[in-house]
Amino acid sequence: MSTFVRKLMILVSMILEVHGDIYLHTPRGSNNRLNENGRGRAKANRLFDSQNNNRGGYNVGPQPMYYYAGSKLQIQWTNQHSCSDKNSHCELIIQYMCGPNIRDGTSTDTIPVDKAKCANADCNTDEKYGMHEDSTHYQRCLYRKRNLGLFTADQNMEGKNKQSAASTRQENNGRNNRYGYECTEERDYYPYWHPSPWKDIAVLTNTVGRCAHYKAESENVKSRWQCVLPLDTLEKMDAANVYAPNNAQDCANFKFPANDPQGVKGEWKESSAHGIPSPDCHETLYSRDNHLGNGVDGYANRYNWTLPDIDQGKCVLRIRYNISTNDYDGWNTDSTKNPDKNGDPTKLDLSAKFGFSNSTEAAKRGYVFKGNPAVKIFDEGNFDFQLAIDTSQFGRTFQDRSHTFSIRRRPDSLKTATIHNINVSGKRGNIVQVYPAVEYDFVPNILEMRPGDFVHFQWTGSDTNPNNNDGQGKAGSDRNNVLLLRDKNYPEGTGVQYGPAPTFGHFGNNYPKNISDSQFLGLTKDDLLKLAFLNTDIKVGPNLDEASPYFDLGPRQITQLGTYHYVSTRNNNFSNRDQKGRIMVTDVVFIDDAIGRLGGEVVLPDGFGRVQVDPGVFDGLTMLRLEVWSRSKHKVKVDQISKSLTAGEKFASDFLIMHPESVLTQPGKVIKVTLTVDTDKSNIAIYRSSETTGFSVWTKIEADIMGDMAHFKTQSGGVYVAKSHSHTVLIVALVLSLLVVVLVIVGGICYFRKNPNKWKKLKKSPKNLQDRI
Structure with missing residues (x-):
């Protein structure tokens, strides 16, 4: 194996044997959902392997969201297990990719690999099926030999179906358990060593010593290589149980068929870096164990993304989540620790960790790293306890992906503008019905901006939520609207001030202000009506059922200073309550x-x-x-x-x-x-x-x-x-002091001239004078 591959093979994160799910809330994460009206998704392998609970995710909206290049988008998520504490190692990797054929599709079926099953014999363009990675990406992965330098523990990685990069320790049957056109090896390891369409946004880790490595090795700035062979040759190789090499040396010596003088040779070919800045890298935000909830500040953990200046069709966002224990050093554990044969324990030496004198002694008591070991907790007797360990999950990766969206180039009127996106997270239902999704909220919940900045109100929802989920309006429907809240009814006490400008509306109220009297952001009455009723072209009822789940006001410039508290009247009842937000327009x-x-x-x-x-x-x-x-x-x-x-x-x-x-x-x-x-x-x-x-x-x-x-x-x-x-102050003080001294002297002279006997008496008492002085 090449030195390059051997160096990269240590980049696996060891993951707890838990359902350490991650759910993307803004942009709306799919968790492989499309538009199904059950609480569980229809198919877990529609587009990608999330490893998440079937009930997560949001339905696709009737129209894809879009964002302007250079605008600010707040990404929000919840992850189940701790980050940024001593209980575990945690890493979050946020990426995106764009392309002309990326789509959500209209069917919950997984896109075929057999071209004959697709329209026009081209699955890459068949809009019936959702697609992120394309078929070429998947085929090169399927027919490429997996990295044999990786630690696979005691998982059975033998047999034809487990030799390609479509199989890993976490998913050792990836060939027969396909998730869209995702490459299993690329999904489970970062940075991946072969070309990937994903572009890095950020790496959030509680081991920041790796940041320099992540930034230098990112495909944003560093090219990738692969052994390139024609796809029809790869299919023939697969039938002959031959895989494309994964390193330069083997590729240079490869030919298929091997004994045919006219055989096709492999070409070790470079794929250019994405040519964008290296990813942001810093510590993760704190989250606690077994808690799919907010961070320490009471708000969802988040990352503020400034969208790139591109216009490349549809895009999709991906967040991956690694959670690892200290059971062994995964960054320095490779294939040399794999067992010699299936069924044997791994060669990891855990003796020192558990207080044994050597590995032989530890093995006698069952303290070995293997699936479901039985350990003896006493030296004598048959007190064996079986531990529930699945070694495939001590290297586990979770992920979620958004529905598709687009990034638009700015028109001339917005060339230099600062644009803030205000979106909506959540879906219809109370917290029990929607979990592990969330109830409605505005994102960002609190927005601070400067006068002259632009606000872009836009959100989407679905009409295919479960019909028995609680909420206002038509069963199964999502709707959101925006109105300024009424001003406060009672004083809040001293010290409550949101900024130097006036405050409009109050979170303690649930009634909106009359639109005729509203000064919400200084917007026109027409815009206020659109935000309130979603569509002024048709008549809508009080629950807005007639309007579309998708709403777009477009960017609006805000110049009026103030702090504004607003509400969605549609989602403010007992089951979906308190969907409120704050916007602070300040010249600070x-x-x-x-x-x-x-x-x-x-x-x-x-x-x-x-x-x-x-x-x-x-x-x-x-x-x-x-x-x-x-x-x-x-x-x-x-x-x-x-x-x-x-x-x-x-x-x-x-x-x-x-x-x-x-x-x-x-x-x-x-x-x-x-x-x-x-x-x-x-x-x-x-x-x-x-x-x-x-x-x-x-x-x-x-x-x-x-x-x-x-x-x-x-x-x-x-x-x-x-x-x-100022020096003037010092000079004035000095002059005043001198004036006092002069007045004392003059006063003394006048006194003794009027009383000469006093002066004579004083002269005869030098000691007394000295004492007085």
Whole structure:
């Protein structure tokens, strides 16, 4: 086997023997569903192998979603087992692919491999069947020899049907158990060593030491190779039980038929890299064991994707999920640890892990890595306990994929616009009926944006949900709408403020504001009617049944400042309740960034400065939020802070706010900050305060002032600003002091002239004078 393949063979993740499912909620994940009206999907191998519960996923909508290139899309998911803690190793890989023939299809049947069963003898273009990867991708996988350097534990990988890349430890019968045109080996291993149509978006891992490897080995930036033979030759080879080589050396020596001088030779051919940036890579967001729910902040775990600038037909999103234990070092375990024959335990030495002196002693007691071992927990006696271990699942990968969508190039009117997508997750039914899907919610649930940005309201649903699922309106139907909520009825107490601009609507209400009085985002009345009734061209009832499950308002520019609370009146009853969202339009410059142990740099806009976090400064993923309060724009905030100024002080910069305000760094580590300061002020120094203290206490920070830039280090978030102390104040103080001294002297002279006897007496008492002095 080639050195390249042997190096890559360690890239398997060991997965717990559990149903560690992952479900994609935005964009809507299919979990292999199409439009079936049962709670379970019709066919688990329609397009891909998810390894998930049959009840997951959402039905396809009547019209594919679309997003503009460069717009911001929030990806949301739930995963069943822990990430980013000490219980396990977890990795999430987010990818996409686009192409002219990618489609959802109209049938829940798996796409055939026999071309005769497809329209026009071309399965790649038969729109009846859903398709992601194409038939060529699958055939090259099916007829290629699998990577024999991989650890397959004690799984039976012998026999003709188990020698191709269509079979792996997790699915050792992949040839006979096909999932669409998916390549099993490509699905189970990352980075994969042969060409793949999938492009990497992000790798989220709690072992960030591998990030450099992931970024360098990604097919985004590194080409792939494969042994290329004509497809008709591959079919003949398959009939003769011969597989295409998987490495350069074997490919160079390959010919079929081997003894035929005219035999077809293999060509070790390079496939270009995708030619896009390497994937983002950082720590995973935390999730706890056995919990298909929200993250630690109360919202779904998520990743914000800026869509690429492409226009390549339909696209599909894939998220894969690896969850592994510490039972053995999977990254450094290869085929040398496989058993010599079927039925034997693996050659993994677990003796030290379980306190035995050597592997022979451990094996006597049954402490070996094999399927369902019986262990003796005492030295003597027949107290055997069988452990439920399936070694095929100690290398398990789960996944979900979206329904198809498109990425559109921008029209000239949107060339430089910032576009935020607002979508809907969830489906009809109460939480028990829809689980492991979710009930309705807006995504993102809270959106912060700048005036001048665009909002794109768009969502889809289905009319083929189970008819007995709870909800308003026509049985089985999804509908969503948007109206501004009524303003608050009662005071909330002090300190509740969502931003410097006015607040519209209140989450505590369930009634919408009258559209005639609504100031929702400053939208026109026509747009407000469309958001409320979904289609102004036809008459709809109060439950919106007559409208389509798909709605698209198109991008709308928002210039009106404010915080807006809105609701879907269709989904606000007892079974589907509280579908509400918040949009904050603020002129405060803000940047949200996830920075972990690898560090990172945030460059603030308009030359205000930057925040640099070196590798190792943070102990884990930190959701860093930076804001800039302008002295000229944010008068309310600045006036509040100005009350803490002492005489002669002036602000010499705008304000940098870093959240969280607590200590962020590891002991002895610092965050490096560069801040732009005024050059027309003197005696400049950097100070830190806190919103939580009402800016009542300011602490001076040691800083280097070089021209118009201040450089300083900190360990904590908080409010940072440059202050200047005027020389005029010092001069005035000195003059006043001298004036006091002069007045004392003049007063003394006048007193002793009027009382000469007092002066004579004083002169005769030098000791007394000295004491007084």
